Amino acid sequence: MTERWLNPNRRVQWFAGILAATVTLAGVWLGWFSPGQGGLQALPRVLTVAGAAATLAILVQITRPRLGYRDGQLLVNLRLRGPLRVPIQHVECFFLGRSATPFALGAKVDARVATVVVRLSESASQWADRDVLPVLGKWTNGYITIYGTSCEPLDIQRVNQLNRRLREVQRGS
Numbered sequence: 001m002t003e004r005w006l007n008p009n010r011r012v013q014w015f016a017g018i019l020a021a022t023v024t025l026a027g028v029w030l031g032w033f034s035p036g037q038g039g040l041q042a043l044p045r046v047l048t049v050a051g052a053a054a055t056l057a058i059l060v061q062i063t064r065p066r067l068g069y070r071d072g073q074l075l076v077n078l079r080l081r082g083p084l085r086v087p088i089q090h091v092e093c094f095f096l097g098r099s100a101t102p103f104a105l106g107a108k109v110d111a112r113v114a115t116v117v118v119r120l121s122e123s124a125s126q127w128a129d130r131d132v133l134p135v136l137g138k139w140t141n142g143y144i145t146i147y148g149t150s151c152e153p154l155d156i157q158r159v160n161q162l163n164r165r166l167r168e169v170q171r172g173s
Contacts, residue, residue: 001070002068002069002075003068003069003070004065005067005068005162005165006068006146006151006152006158006162007065007151007152008065008077008151008152009148009150009151009152020054020058021051021055022051023050023051023054024051024052025051026047027044027047027051028044031045031048061080064083065077066078066136066146066152067118067162069165072089072169073085073087074088074091076132076144078132078136078137078139078146079133079136080133084130084139086120086124087124088166088170089121090120090123090127091118091119091120092119092121093119094116094117094159094162094163094166095117095159096114096116096154096159097114097115097116097145098115099112099113099145113148114148114154114155115137115145115147115154116158117145117146118144119142119143120143120144122142125142128140128141128142135147135149135150137150
């Protein structure tokens, strides 16, 4: 069973899920109550399928922790598919940071958010870079950055808890 170390931001995910479900319902409603003319016949089907797929993807994401631990591996959920698995011996520490988010609204808005940064050992060069969803975080040069907008609220106490648990599982492995 996966041990949850850092949960996703469920408020954002529920909001996105409600929007996706609304698109699904709009497609069903259009298909049921609107006869559709020509190319518009496909619109209700497209809305229904796209909305349902998005709703399902969001529901799956709600159930996955951003960071988890199982069988000697740190599970990093920063993409739509399953987690990226990093051997726990390659994880050095967690620290609190601040970073600009990819959805900054321009120079007039300071869109910097709290982040949790996972430092991987330099000797684990095979884990230096991975492709992840840019709205959730980034993974470059041996650092995994998880944006505070994509996870539960971050503060120094939360990061200290992550470091304590990391030390415990590394001593046990």
